[in-house]
Amino acid sequence: MGRFKIKKQDTFIDMTPMSDVMVLLLTFFMLTATFVKEEPIKVQTPGSVSEIKIPEKNLLTIFVNPEGKVYMTMDSESSLGALADKMVETGSLSSLSPEERKAFAQAPTFGTPLNTMKSWLSPSNAEKRNDLLQDAAAGIPCDSAHDELKLWVQAASDVCGDGMRIAIKADQNTPYAVIKKVMDSLRSIHQNRYNLITSLKGVDD
C-alpha cells in the first residue's frame, strides 16, 4: 500500500525583498516630492507643443480665470511676506498687523482690490478666504485707469530682483481682451519677458 505523505508546507512568506523594494520606492518618492500647491482658482490651460519646463524658484504666477478675474501668487511664503512688506512700504497697502501679514504669506493665491485686502485678511475670514476669491468683487483690477496689477508686479520684482520670472496661467476660454489688459499692464512697467503656462499636446490636432 502506497501511502501519500502530504508534505507540510510552510505558509510563512519571506517579506524582506518586498520591503526592500518598497523602502526604495518610498525613498524615491520622498526625495522627488514637490507637493501640489492648493490652487483655489481652477484654470484649464490650453494645450501647446512647447516643451519648455517652468522654472520652480523665484516665480510670480498670474492667474486669469474664464470670467477675466486676475489673481496672483508667488512660489514661497517668504517672498509673499516680503511682497506684503514692500506694498506697505510703498504706501499701496495700509499697514498690516502681524496676523494679517502671516495670513497673506500663507494664502495660496490672493486677488482682491487693494482697498478690500485688509478685510479679506482679517481673522474672521480665515475659513472662507478662498471662497471669497470667487466673489464678484474679487480679482486684482488691471484696467488702464485703475491698474493695481502693475503695483503688485512692480513690488514683486523689486523684492525678488531681476531673476524673477513671470508666468501667466490663464484659462483657455478667457477672452483675449483680458489677456491683453494683463499684457499691457506688464508692458507699462517694462516686464516684457514672461511665460505662458500651457499643457502638453501633440503636433496634430
Add this chain to the structure above:
Amino acid sequence: MAKQNSSKQKKMNARVDFTPMVDMIMLLVTFFMLCTTLQKPQTMEIAMPSDKEDIKEEDRSQIAASKAITIMVDEGRTIYYFRGKPSEAELNKTEFGKNGIRAMLMDANKAAQKKVEQLKKKYEQKQSSSPQEAAAIKEQYKKELDEIRDGDDTPDVIIKPSEKATYKDLIDILDEMQICSIGKYVIDKFTEADKAQIEAKFGAK
C-alpha cells in the same frame, strides 16, 4: 551535571514577520505618489516688444518689408491673413489646423522648413549613449534650430488677435509659429482699420 539543562540554549526563531511593515510602507508610497507632481507644467516663453518709442519705430520699419505676414484671429476661431503691406495685399480667410493656417505658414516658410528637416536628419544619426554627450548634442541642435528660425528667409509674422478671440486661440497661433519654425513674430493690436478691412472683404457679421 545537574545543570546541563539550563546551559542548553533555546533555539530562537530568527524570522521576523515583515508583513505589517510592508503594509505601512505601501500606504506611505501611495500617499507620496498621489501627492507629488512629477511633471511640471509646460510653458511658452514669450518676449513682447517694449513700449519705448524708439524701439517700436525700428520694429515697424522691419515689418514693412515684403516678407511680412499679418494674421488676424477673430471670433469663432476664424483667421484672416495677408502678405506684405496692408494697402496692396489680398485678404484671405482660413481656419486653425493642419490644412488651414499651418499649410499657409509652411508654404511661406519652405526654405527654413527644409533646413530644419535636414538638421533633424543630421542629428538623428548623431545619437549618443552617454548622457553628457547627448545633452551637448541637444544643446547644439537647439542652437542651430534657433539660427534657422531667426534666419533671413523666415517670414516676419504679425499676430493680431481681436478682442473676441480667446486665450486658446492666442496659444494655438503661437504654437503654429513653433511648429512652422518661425522665429520672428510679434503680437500687435487689432485696430479699427483691421476690422474695417475684414468687413470690406467679407462683410459685417
